[in-house]
Amino acid sequence: MNTLESAIQLPVRIEQWWHAQQKKESASPVIERMQKAYASFKTHGFPHVKMEDWKYTDVRKVTEYPYAWPVKNEHRLSREYFKSFLLAGLKDVYRLVFVNGYLQEDLSILPGGDNQFTVTHLGDDKGTDHYEEYLGRVANMDTPFTALNTALHSDGVLIHIKKNAEVDKPVLVYYVALTDNDLYLIQPRNIVITEPGSKVQFAEIFVSKGVEPSLTNVVTEIKAGEGSYVDYSRIQMEENRNFQISYTGIEQQKNSRIDTHVLCLNGAFIRNDLHFTLQGSNCTSIMNGLYILDDEQFLDNHTRVDHAVPNCMSDQLYKGILNGKSTGVFNGKIIVHPDAQKTNAYQRNVNVLLSDNATINTKPQLEIFADDVRCTHGATAGFIDEEAIFYMQARGISKEEARKLLMNAYANEIVDKMNVEALKDPLREYIAQKLK
Amino acid sequence: MSMLIINELHASIEEREILKGISLTVNPGEVHAIMGPNGSGKSTLASVLAGRETYEVTSGSVAFDGKDLLDMAPEERAREGMFLAFQYPVEIPGVSTTNFLKTAVNEKRKAVGLAPLDAVQFMKMMKEKMSLVQIDQTLLSRSLNEGFSGGEKKRNEIFQMAMLEPRLGILDETDSGLDIDALRLVANGVNKLRNKDNAFVVITHYQRLLEYIVPDFVHVMYNGRLVKSGGKELALELEDKGYDWIKEEAHEMA
Ligand SMILES: Nc1ncnc2c1ncn2[C@@H]1O[C@H](COP(=O)(O)OP(=O)(O)OP(=O)(O)O)[C@@H](O)[C@H]1O
Ligand SMILES: [Mg+2]
Numbered sequence: 001m002n003t004l005e006s007a008i009q010l011p012v013r014i015e016q017w018w019h020a021q022q023k024k025e026s027a028s029p030v031i032e033r034m035q036k037a038y039a040s041f042k043t044h045g046f047p048h049v050k051m052e053d054w055k056y057t058d059v060r061k062v063t064e065y066p067y068a069w070p071v072k073n074e075h076r077l078s079r080e081y082f083k084s085f086l087l088a089g090l091k092d093v094y095r096l097v098f099v100n101g102y103l104q105e106d107l108s109i110l111p112g113g114d115n116q117f118t119v120t121h122l123g124d125d126k127g128t129d130h131y132e133e134y135l136g137r138v139a140n141m142d143t144p145f146t147a148l149n150t151a152l153h154s155d156g157v158l159i160h161i162k163k164n165a166e167v168d169k170p171v172l173v174y175y176v177a178l179t180d181n182d183l184y185l186i187q188p189r190n191i192v193i194t195e196p197g198s199k200v201q202f203a204e205i206f207v208s209k210g211v212e213p214s215l216t217n218v219v220t221e222i223k224a225g226e227g228s229y230v231d232y233s234r235i236q237m238e239e240n241r242n243f244q245i246s247y248t249g250i251e252q253q254k255n256s257r258i259d260t261h262v263l264c265l266n267g268a269f270i271r272n273d274l275h276f277t278l279q280g281s282n283c284t285s286i287m288n289g290l291y292i293l294d295d296e297q298f299l300d301n302h303t304r305v306d307h308a309v310p311n312c313m314s315d316q317l318y319k320g321i322l323n324g325k326s327t328g329v330f331n332g333k334i335i336v337h338p339d340a341q342k343t344n345a346y347q348r349n350v351n352v353l354l355s356d357n358a359t360i361n362t363k364p365q366l367e368i369f370a371d372d373v374r375c376t377h378g379a380t381a382g383f384i385d386e387e388a389i390f391y392m393q394a395r396g397i398s399k400e401e402a403r404k405l406l407m408n409a410y411a412n413e414i415v416d417k418m419n420v421e422a423l424k425d426p427l428r429e430y431i432a433q434k435l436k
Numbered sequence: 437m438s439m440l441i442i443n444e445l446h447a448s449i450e451e452r453e454i455l456k457g458i459s460l461t462v463n464p465g466e467v468h469a470i471m472g473p474n475g476s477g478k479s480t481l482a483s484v485l486a487g488r489e490t491y492e493v494t495s496g497s498v499a500f501d502g503k504d505l506l507d508m509a510p511e512e513r514a515r516e517g518m519f520l521a522f523q524y525p526v527e528i529p530g531v532s533t534t535n536f537l538k539t540a541v542n543e544k545r546k547a548v549g550l551a552p553l554d555a556v557q558f559m560k561m562m563k564e565k566m567s568l569v570q571i572d573q574t575l576l577s578r579s580l581n582e583g584f585s586g587g588e589k590k591r592n593e594i595f596q597m598a599m600l601e602p603r604l605g606i607l608d609e610t611d612s613g614l615d616i617d618a619l620r621l622v623a624n625g626v627n628k629l630r631n632k633d634n635a636f637v638v639i640t641h642y643q644r645l646l647e648y649i650v651p652d653f654v655h656v657m658y659n660g661r662l663v664k665s666g667g668k669e670l671a672l673e674l675e676d677k678g679y680d681w682i683k684e685e686a687h688e689m690a
Contacts, residue, residue: 391526394486395540395596396514396547405539409530409579 010063010185011045017069018152030132037136038151044144053143056329056361057300062215062243062269067185070100070154075178082107085176085207086237086430090422094119094171100178100214101154101186116165117200122189123155130158134191138221138249143273146247149219153189156218161198161228170231170420171202175218177242179210190220194228196253201420203233206267208242213268215243222248226280227255231419234260237430238267240295247273254280254309261418262318264291264299265430271300278340281311289318290414292434293326293358300329307340307370314344319414320351321407321435322358330362330379338369347377352384352410407435437502439464439635440604445496447484454480456660457496462604465632469646469671470639472657473679478639479523481657482608486520487513501603514540515547517603521593521610523639528580533592534562536580537599544600565598569625586613594622598629605629606637611645623648643675658686 018038025031046063047054077099083089096119097107103121110119122131136150157173177186194200208214216238224230236244244267250258264270276285291299305314320328330349351360362379384403392402411431415424440462447455454477462468470478484491485498487510498505505513528536541561542552553561566573569591581589590610597605607626611619626636626649638649646654646668654670655662658679663686664670674682 385526387526388528390488390510391522391528392536392540393510394514394520394522395536395600396511396544397536397540398511398543399509401539401543405531405536406528409528413530 008066010065010067013067013069014148014152021152028132030135033136034151037147041144041147041151044147047144053302053331056327057271057298059245059271061298062245065183065213065215067215068182070102070184070186072102072154075099076104077107077176077178079107082174082176085174085209087172087205087235087423087426088174088207090172090426093169093422094167095174096121096157096171097174097176098155098188099176100184101175101188103155111167115162117159117161117167117198119167119171120158121155122153122158122191130160130191130193134193134221134223135189136221138223138251138277139219139247143247145217145245146219149187149189149217149247153187153219156189156191157202158190159192159200159202161194161200163195164197165195166199167201170422171200173202173204175204175206175216177206177208177210177214177216177238179208179212179214179242181212183212184214186214186216188216188218190218192220192222192230194224194230194256196226197228198225199229201231203235203420203423205235206238206244208238210239210241213241213243215245217245219246220248222250222258224250224252224256224258226253228253229257231259232261233263233418233420233423234272235263235265235423235427236267236270237265240266240268240297242267243269245271248275250274250276250285252276252278252280252283252285255282256280257284257286259286259419260288261414262287262289262301263414263427264289264293264301265434267297269298272302274301274303276305276314278305278307278309278312278314281309283312285312285314287314287316287318288414288417289316290411291318291320291328292411292431293321293328294323294434295326296324297326299327300331302331302333304333305335305345307334307336307343307345309339310341310343312340312343314346316347317414318349319410320349320360321354321411322351322360323354325355325357327358328360330360331365332363332377333365333367334375334377336366336368336370336373336375340370341372343370343373343375345373345375349379351381352407353381354384354407404432404435408432411435438462438499439501441499443497445481445484445498446494447480447491448494449480449491453494454491454660455484458660458662460655460662462635462637464635466653467630467636467638467649467651469651469654469668470637470657470662471641471654471671471674473683476657477660478657479608482520482523482606482637482639485513485606486510486518511543514600515544519597519600519602519605521590521597521605521607523608523612525581525589525593527582529582531580532578533576533580533596537562537596540596541599561599565595568598568628569595570621571595587615587618590614591618591622594625598625601629603634604637605634606639608639609641610638611640611642619645620648643671646671656682658682661686663689
């Protein structure tokens with residue numbers, strides 16, 4: 001990378017990439033959608049700390065790098081190298097591996113000829129019905145990063161499950177950032193459609209390797225049909241030089257259930273937005289979250305549930321452990337709209353600070369416009385329970401060991417709630433390692 | 437050789453002196469009871485012996501099997517054979533009693549150069565000790581003390597003591613909160629653990645427990661001092677007359 005090139009600001013680079021892409025595409029409804037998104041991004045630019053939703057999250061820390069746009073097939077992983085990543089060697093799963101935003105086909109494990117569901121990728125499907133029909137249907141266009149992703153994304157997973165079908169194995173999607181040669185802006189886009197009565201488990205796993213930073217700006221849209229059940233995990237464990245901004249938009253039709261498990265286990269800077277819109281009654285929305293921060297790591301979890309119809313239930317438990325000079329932000333919005341009577345909404349955010357230099361900003365935000373509802377919320381932040389430590393010491397367990405036992409148990413409450421069994425043990429091990 | 441020699445022990449918390457010169461010697465095979473009014477310092481003594489850091493020992497010494505007890509971290513004391521059954525057992529969310537005890541037992545074994553117990557050996561030991569205090573398996577698989585009833589917590593303390601086989605067991609009001617049957621069970625458990633090599637210090641408010649666990653000595657603590665000692669009949673006398681005469685005697689002495 002020469003100095004002249006690196007002096008060019010990110011928005012200018014983005015403009016160049018955008019024009020290069022425009023030259024290749026011919027007019028279509030989806031192109032129009034992208035153009036609108038790009039126009040929106042151009043008008044608003046990156047969010048800044050004066051905006052309420054970005055108050056604690058200064059994105060300049062991650063946007064002021066001279067990123068390059070990754071090129072398809074420029075970086076490839078050998079099978080052995082891929083396996084060296086955590087959670088990569090799991091058996092009895094479907095698998096897609098995206099390297100710097102592009103699918104590396106030879107690492108895929110995909111279902112056979114069964115027509116009940118398709119697990120494929122957008123790159124394959126660009127211009128086809130699914131892509132056209134669903135791109136940008138769920139994701140909220142208001143946020144500049146989402147707009148940017150809609151306008152300009154590389155590739156991503158597309159899962160479509162037909163009526164009453166059940167995907168027989170969990171779908172694990174790996175996003176590998178390789179930054180040995182350059183720094184990259186990586187923009188995957190994922191779409192998951194479950195038709196009525198169908199069922200799927202899928203997980204997004206983010207890992208990285210390299211010497212340069214990267215910024216992954218990922219958007220996932222989940223459209224859950226009537227009575228369908230989606231188990232969704234997002235596991236973030238990039239290295240300490242990688243940044244991530246994510247938006248997951250979920251739209252639920254009646255009687256559907258979505259379990260989400262957001263585990264932020266590593267990475268220098270993470271902002272997650274998780275947004276549920278409940279459009280049909282009797283929906284269940286589960287939000288489990290775990291974050292373990294160390295050094296100068298920064299994490300912001302924004303969640304939002306829009307209860308728009310009656311008789312739905314949302315249940316949230318986000319747990320944090322903050323060490324070193326790390327900073328955490330939790331903002332959990334639950335909006336119960338006037339029609340959403342008999343809503344049950346539970347929310348809890350708990351934090352343990354392991355160091356005097358760690359900070360947590362937590363803000364539960366309940367906005368209730370219906371009168372017949374049951375909502376509870378609570379947020380706590382505290383230091384480790386010294387009484388518990390002494391109790392364990394009095395039984396012969398060292399202070400260090402006691403601290404580890406306590407913290408692992410605390411974190412594993414979230415891991416225990418996960419449903420993809422194959423992920424649990426390796427995650428427990430990883431967590432134990434990080435809590436050492 | 438004496439097991440525990442406490443000599444003129446003074447301890448305070450936040451500048452306030454709570455223990456004001458305690459001396460007590462415990463020999464192997466003995467059971468000592470400590471009684472005394474609320475707030476006199478009984479739990480403080482137990483905590484200081486177990487190594488709680490919130491208390492500052494300002495003077496005096498404690499020898500445990502000839503070693504300087506006050507020089508040891510709480511976990512070292514436990515590994516040397518000290519056990520405190522807490523007046524208020526602490527809840528440990530997410531850690532089952534079983535898991536907790538496996539760690540504790542193996543840490544102790546490691547300290548004396550023994551190999552850790554494997555799962556089968558450990559379960560065998562658990563079963564054996566469970567029958568001693570008749571504690572339920574389901575209780576042991578739950579998070580330690582979390583949501584346990586008062587009595588369950590106390591019984592669990594004695595179960596832990598049975599598992600760790602201490603040289604010196606300090607029972608801080610283990611009898612309070614126990615129903616009559618549980619009291620008998622716990623007392624029987626302790627009696628079965630008694631032998632010529634170990635010793636117990638039993639802190640209690642009630643004569644009743646001492647009918648089951650018969651002490652060799654009874655001491656009365658008042659205002660941070662052991663102001664009176666005697667045999668088991670002293671407990672009966674206290675039950676009968678209360679503490680006023682002790683307090684008066686103590687004030688006359690001062
Ligand atoms: N952490 C503490 N901070 C302040 N004061 C304390 C603390 N711990 C104990 N004390 C004080 O020390 C004194 C002795 O307390 P301790 O708990 O040892 O009494 P005790 O004899 O065990 O009483 P009880 O029979 O009620 O259990 C009390 O006045 C108590 O308030
Ligand atoms: Mg007490």
